[in-house]
Amino acid sequence: MSDSSGKPETESTRRVFAGLIPHMDVLGMDTVSAADGVATIRLPWRADLVGNPETGVLHGGVVTTLIDTVSGLAAITALETPEPVATLDLRIDYLRPATPRVDLFACAECYRLTSRIAFIRATAYQSDPDDLVASSVSTFMLTKSLGPQATVVAADRPR
């Protein structure tokens, strides 16, 4: 991880990030911490996010969204100057169903940062951080570092 000097405070990063991602608020996601390439987000259980109405287990896609979001946040906070990032690829292993009516957390770490790509690993868990619900690796493309000529290419990516 690079030197933390010159980076904005966690609170301002949090505010900027939340305002840019309406879907975070829609799902009820709450940033627990985000600084220096490590981020944690909490997602309270909600009935309309369920995948199986008989068991009340959250839909796998909710876990996907939580992990994609926290991984992008880890990438952004790893940068000297925060900038939008775009998911290139995201792999998720679903290790166990999330227990209904219990908060779900996801924690991500940027373990390698190059001039163009952030490499991230993330986990999702509930009350015990060692009892994983899901595990993930992903890569994110830094958009501004590509330079002005690459703006169109960068803008043509999701997130």
Next chain:
Amino acid sequence: MKLADIIAEAHRSHDFSGLVEAIPYARFLGISVTERDGDLIARLAFDDKLIGNTLLPAIHGGVIGAFLETAAIMKLLWTRESVHVPKTITVTIDYLRSAGPRPTYARGIITKLGARVANVRAEAWQSDRAKPVAAANANFLLPSAEE
């Protein structure tokens, strides 16, 4: 009504829209399915709440991932006789283009259907099917009747 009964009814009527309606998160996202040209096509209606990037604007990558996973599961349910919902083991999503503020479509392609595990590829597109916005590859555990 139990999920297995809803799946059985979908097979009887060749209409899987009732099944999607029974899944809270699929309903929340605005996913629907239709049979078209002998295939099952999933549709994600656009809504402001799906936006992940207000600057572009673009649909959240996680939503696209969830949509691809749902399209893959629906394709498996549509193809197989079983009334048991496949369980996702792994999903790998490649993000290819920005998904803009308009409807998104997806189809699943079953690469291998085994007795215990199925491998499914899913592609999502918007206005042009030849220009996918994202593609996923997923492995599913196929529960046996007693599970």
